[in-house]
Amino acid sequence: MRYYEFIPEGDVVSLFGPTPKFKLHHTSDEGDGYIMKSYSGKPFNIKLKGDGRAELLDTISISEYHILSNSNDAEEIVINYTPEITIAGDSNFERSISSLLGFRVMFAETMMQDDGTAVLLPVGSEGTTSISVPNDEAKQIKAVTKNYMALNQIDNPSEAVLLAAVKASRLALTLIPNPTEEMSIIAAKQSMHSLYNIKNQTPAVIQAALTAPDASEAGLKNINKPEHRAWFARKLN
Numbered sequence: 001m002r003y004y005e006f007i008p009e010g011d012v013v014s015l016f017g018p019t020p021k022f023k024l025h026h027t028s029d030e031g032d033g034y035i036m037k038s039y040s041g042k043p044f045n046i047k048l049k050g051d052g053r054a055e056l057l058d059t060i061s062i063s064e065y066h067i068l069s070n071s072n073d074a075e076e077i078v079i080n081y082t083p084e085i086t087i088a089g090d091s092n093f094e095r096s097i098s099s100l101l102g103f104r105v106m107f108a109e110t111m112m113q114d115d116g117t118a119v120l121l122p123v124g125s126e127g128t129t130s131i132s133v134p135n136d137e138a139k140q141i142k143a144v145t146k147n148y149m150a151l152n153q154i155d156n157p158s159e160a161v162l163l164a165a166v167k168a169s170r171l172a173l174t175l176i177p178n179p180t181e182e183m184s185i186i187a188a189k190q191s192m193h194s195l196y197n198i199k200n201q202t203p204a205v206i207q208a209a210l211t212a213p214d215a216s217e218a219g220l221k222n223i224n225k226p227e228h229r230a231w232f233a234r235k236l237n
Contacts, residue, residue: 036067038066043063046060046092062079064080065100073147077097081117085115094107105123112171112197144161150165167186173194174197181204184201190213192216203228206223215236217236
Protein backbone atom coordinates (compact mmCIF):
# COMPACT_ATOMS: atom_id res chain seq x y z
CA MET A 1 0.00 0.00 0.00
CA ARG A 2 1.26 3.47 -0.78
CA TYR A 3 2.53 5.54 2.13
CA TYR A 4 0.44 8.53 3.17
CA GLU A 5 1.05 10.97 5.98
CA PHE A 6 -2.12 10.38 7.96
CA ILE A 7 -3.32 13.04 10.37
CA PRO A 8 -3.50 11.56 13.88
CA GLU A 9 -6.94 11.49 15.46
CA GLY A 10 -7.26 14.45 17.78
CA ASP A 11 -4.68 16.39 15.76
CA VAL A 12 -6.89 17.12 12.78
CA VAL A 13 -6.55 20.64 11.45
CA SER A 14 -10.04 22.10 11.69
CA LEU A 15 -10.43 25.73 10.70
CA PHE A 16 -14.19 25.95 11.02
CA GLY A 17 -15.33 23.72 13.86
CA PRO A 18 -15.93 19.95 13.58
CA THR A 19 -14.78 18.28 10.38
CA PRO A 20 -17.88 17.68 8.18
CA LYS A 21 -18.98 14.15 7.33
CA PHE A 22 -19.35 13.18 3.71
CA LYS A 23 -20.94 9.96 2.43
CA LEU A 24 -20.14 7.84 -0.61
CA HIS A 25 -22.94 8.30 -3.15
CA HIS A 26 -21.49 6.98 -6.43
CA THR A 27 -18.75 4.65 -7.69
CA SER A 28 -17.67 4.36 -11.32
CA ASP A 29 -15.18 2.13 -13.14
CA GLU A 30 -12.75 4.36 -15.05
CA GLY A 31 -10.95 1.45 -16.73
CA ASP A 32 -7.38 0.12 -16.41
CA GLY A 33 -7.98 -0.70 -12.74
CA TYR A 34 -9.03 2.83 -11.78
CA ILE A 35 -12.11 3.50 -9.65
CA MET A 36 -13.69 6.91 -9.08
CA LYS A 37 -15.61 7.33 -5.83
CA SER A 38 -17.79 10.39 -5.31
CA TYR A 39 -18.72 11.73 -1.89
CA SER A 40 -21.28 14.35 -0.93
CA GLY A 41 -22.52 16.00 2.23
CA LYS A 42 -23.82 19.18 3.79
CA PRO A 43 -22.01 22.15 2.19
CA PHE A 44 -19.29 23.72 4.28
CA ASN A 45 -17.21 26.84 3.80
CA ILE A 46 -13.46 27.30 3.65
CA LYS A 47 -11.97 30.70 4.32
CA LEU A 48 -8.99 31.10 2.00
CA LYS A 49 -5.72 32.45 3.33
CA GLY A 50 -4.97 34.36 0.15
CA ASP A 51 -1.46 32.99 -0.38
CA GLY A 52 -2.52 31.22 -3.57
CA ARG A 53 -4.28 32.57 -6.64
CA ALA A 54 -7.70 33.30 -5.13
CA GLU A 55 -9.70 35.87 -7.05
CA LEU A 56 -12.23 38.37 -5.67
CA LEU A 57 -13.91 36.31 -2.93
CA ASP A 58 -12.09 34.83 0.05
CA THR A 59 -14.56 32.08 1.01
CA ILE A 60 -15.63 29.05 -1.01
CA SER A 61 -18.22 26.31 -0.41
CA ILE A 62 -17.79 22.55 -0.92
CA SER A 63 -20.50 19.89 -1.05
CA GLU A 64 -18.87 17.16 -3.14
CA TYR A 65 -15.48 15.60 -3.89
CA HIS A 66 -14.14 12.65 -5.88
CA ILE A 67 -11.26 10.24 -5.29
CA LEU A 68 -9.59 8.41 -8.18
CA SER A 69 -7.90 5.27 -6.89
CA ASN A 70 -5.98 2.29 -8.19
CA SER A 71 -5.75 -0.86 -6.04
CA ASN A 72 -7.28 1.12 -3.14
CA ASP A 73 -4.48 3.72 -3.28
CA ALA A 74 -5.69 7.28 -3.85
CA GLU A 75 -4.07 8.76 -6.94
CA GLU A 76 -6.00 12.00 -7.30
CA ILE A 77 -8.57 13.99 -5.35
CA VAL A 78 -10.91 16.31 -7.26
CA ILE A 79 -12.80 18.96 -5.30
CA ASN A 80 -15.74 20.85 -6.78
CA TYR A 81 -16.46 24.21 -5.17
CA THR A 82 -18.39 27.43 -5.58
CA PRO A 83 -18.03 30.17 -6.60
CA GLU A 84 -15.96 29.23 -9.65
CA ILE A 85 -12.79 31.19 -8.94
CA THR A 86 -9.10 30.26 -9.08
CA ILE A 87 -7.66 29.12 -5.75
CA ALA A 88 -4.52 27.13 -6.72
CA GLY A 89 -1.87 27.16 -4.00
CA ASP A 90 -4.00 28.36 -1.09
CA SER A 91 -2.61 26.77 2.08
CA ASN A 92 -5.84 26.98 4.11
CA PHE A 93 -7.64 25.08 1.37
CA GLU A 94 -5.01 22.30 1.49
CA ARG A 95 -5.26 22.10 5.30
CA SER A 96 -9.06 21.99 5.29
CA ILE A 97 -9.26 19.26 2.65
CA SER A 98 -6.61 17.29 4.56
CA SER A 99 -8.91 17.46 7.58
CA LEU A 100 -11.84 16.29 5.50
CA LEU A 101 -9.97 13.29 4.06
CA GLY A 102 -7.92 12.33 7.12
CA PHE A 103 -4.55 12.45 5.32
CA ARG A 104 -2.50 15.32 4.02
CA VAL A 105 -2.85 16.52 0.45
CA MET A 106 -1.30 19.20 -1.73
CA PHE A 107 -2.26 20.91 -4.96
CA ALA A 108 -1.23 19.13 -8.13
CA GLU A 109 0.48 21.06 -10.92
CA THR A 110 -1.02 24.50 -11.51
CA MET A 111 -2.01 23.62 -15.08
CA MET A 112 -4.33 20.92 -13.71
CA GLN A 113 -6.39 23.45 -11.75
CA ASP A 114 -9.51 25.11 -13.10
CA ASP A 115 -12.08 27.61 -11.85
CA GLY A 116 -14.46 25.70 -9.58
CA THR A 117 -12.33 22.54 -9.59
CA ALA A 118 -9.22 21.77 -7.55
CA VAL A 119 -7.01 18.73 -8.12
CA LEU A 120 -4.91 17.51 -5.20
CA LEU A 121 -2.48 14.66 -4.53
CA PRO A 122 -1.69 12.61 -1.39
CA VAL A 123 1.39 13.85 0.48
CA GLY A 124 4.14 12.00 2.35
CA SER A 125 6.04 13.27 5.36
CA GLU A 126 8.63 15.09 3.22
CA GLY A 127 6.08 16.93 1.10
CA THR A 128 5.82 14.30 -1.65
CA THR A 129 4.87 10.67 -1.75
CA SER A 130 7.60 8.64 -0.05
CA ILE A 131 9.39 6.60 -2.71
CA SER A 132 12.93 5.21 -3.00
CA VAL A 133 14.08 4.59 -6.59
CA PRO A 134 17.32 2.70 -7.42
CA ASN A 135 19.59 4.00 -10.20
CA ASP A 136 18.60 1.18 -12.53
CA GLU A 137 16.28 1.61 -15.54
CA ALA A 138 14.44 -1.68 -15.09
CA LYS A 139 13.78 -0.92 -11.43
CA GLN A 140 12.83 2.65 -12.26
CA ILE A 141 10.26 1.39 -14.77
CA LYS A 142 8.88 -0.92 -12.11
CA ALA A 143 8.72 1.96 -9.63
CA VAL A 144 6.88 4.38 -11.92
CA THR A 145 4.52 1.63 -13.04
CA LYS A 146 3.53 1.14 -9.42
CA ASN A 147 3.39 4.90 -8.71
CA TYR A 148 3.95 7.55 -11.38
CA MET A 149 5.00 10.04 -8.67
CA ALA A 150 8.29 8.13 -8.48
CA LEU A 151 9.36 10.32 -11.40
CA ASN A 152 10.03 13.04 -8.82
CA GLN A 153 12.82 10.89 -7.40
CA ILE A 154 14.56 10.08 -10.72
CA ASP A 155 17.21 12.31 -12.25
CA ASN A 156 17.06 12.42 -16.05
CA PRO A 157 14.62 9.53 -16.55
CA SER A 158 14.94 7.70 -19.86
CA GLU A 159 12.18 7.78 -22.46
CA ALA A 160 11.31 4.18 -21.54
CA VAL A 161 10.79 5.24 -17.91
CA LEU A 162 8.67 8.22 -18.94
CA LEU A 163 6.53 6.05 -21.20
CA ALA A 164 5.99 3.55 -18.39
CA ALA A 165 4.90 6.36 -16.06
CA VAL A 166 2.37 7.71 -18.55
CA LYS A 167 1.01 4.22 -19.20
CA ALA A 168 0.56 3.82 -15.45
CA SER A 169 -1.25 7.15 -15.08
CA ARG A 170 -2.14 10.02 -17.39
CA LEU A 171 -1.22 12.35 -14.51
CA ALA A 172 2.45 11.59 -15.19
CA LEU A 173 2.24 14.17 -17.98
CA THR A 174 2.15 16.87 -15.31
CA LEU A 175 5.68 15.82 -14.30
CA ILE A 176 7.10 15.72 -17.84
CA PRO A 177 8.10 19.15 -19.25
CA ASN A 178 8.19 18.11 -22.92
CA PRO A 179 6.25 14.88 -23.50
CA THR A 180 6.60 13.20 -26.88
CA GLU A 181 3.64 12.69 -29.18
CA GLU A 182 3.58 9.02 -28.20
CA MET A 183 3.29 9.92 -24.52
CA SER A 184 0.54 12.41 -25.26
CA ILE A 185 -1.39 9.84 -27.29
CA ILE A 186 -1.19 7.31 -24.45
CA ALA A 187 -2.53 9.86 -21.96
CA ALA A 188 -5.25 11.10 -24.33
CA LYS A 189 -6.56 7.57 -24.74
CA GLN A 190 -6.92 7.27 -20.97
CA SER A 191 -8.91 10.48 -20.52
CA MET A 192 -9.93 13.47 -22.58
CA HIS A 193 -8.98 15.60 -19.56
CA SER A 194 -5.35 14.86 -20.43
CA LEU A 195 -5.61 17.36 -23.28
CA TYR A 196 -5.57 20.09 -20.63
CA ASN A 197 -1.92 19.16 -19.95
CA ILE A 198 -0.87 18.74 -23.59
CA LYS A 199 0.36 21.87 -25.36
CA ASN A 200 1.31 20.16 -28.62
CA GLN A 201 -2.08 18.77 -29.57
CA THR A 202 -1.32 17.11 -32.89
CA PRO A 203 -4.10 15.56 -35.01
CA ALA A 204 -2.97 12.13 -33.79
CA VAL A 205 -3.41 13.23 -30.16
CA ILE A 206 -6.90 14.60 -30.87
CA GLN A 207 -7.79 11.36 -32.65
CA ALA A 208 -6.63 9.39 -29.61
CA ALA A 209 -8.76 11.53 -27.27
CA LEU A 210 -11.81 10.58 -29.28
CA THR A 211 -11.38 6.99 -28.06
CA ALA A 212 -11.08 7.98 -24.38
CA PRO A 213 -13.79 6.58 -22.06
CA ASP A 214 -14.85 10.11 -21.08
CA ALA A 215 -14.85 11.62 -24.59
CA SER A 216 -17.70 14.14 -24.71
CA GLU A 217 -18.62 17.66 -25.73
CA ALA A 218 -17.87 18.76 -22.17
CA GLY A 219 -14.17 18.19 -22.87
CA LEU A 220 -14.08 20.35 -26.00
CA LYS A 221 -12.78 23.26 -23.93
CA ASN A 222 -9.51 21.34 -23.51
CA ILE A 223 -8.83 21.34 -27.26
CA ASN A 224 -6.64 24.26 -28.29
CA LYS A 225 -7.38 24.74 -31.99
CA PRO A 226 -10.89 25.66 -33.20
CA GLU A 227 -10.60 23.38 -36.22
CA HIS A 228 -9.73 20.45 -33.94
CA ARG A 229 -12.70 21.24 -31.70
CA ALA A 230 -15.02 21.31 -34.71
CA TRP A 231 -13.67 18.00 -36.01
CA PHE A 232 -14.00 16.37 -32.60
CA ALA A 233 -17.57 17.57 -32.19
CA ARG A 234 -18.53 16.19 -35.61
CA LYS A 235 -17.04 12.80 -34.80
CA LEU A 236 -18.91 12.65 -31.50
CA ASN A 237 -22.21 13.21 -33.30
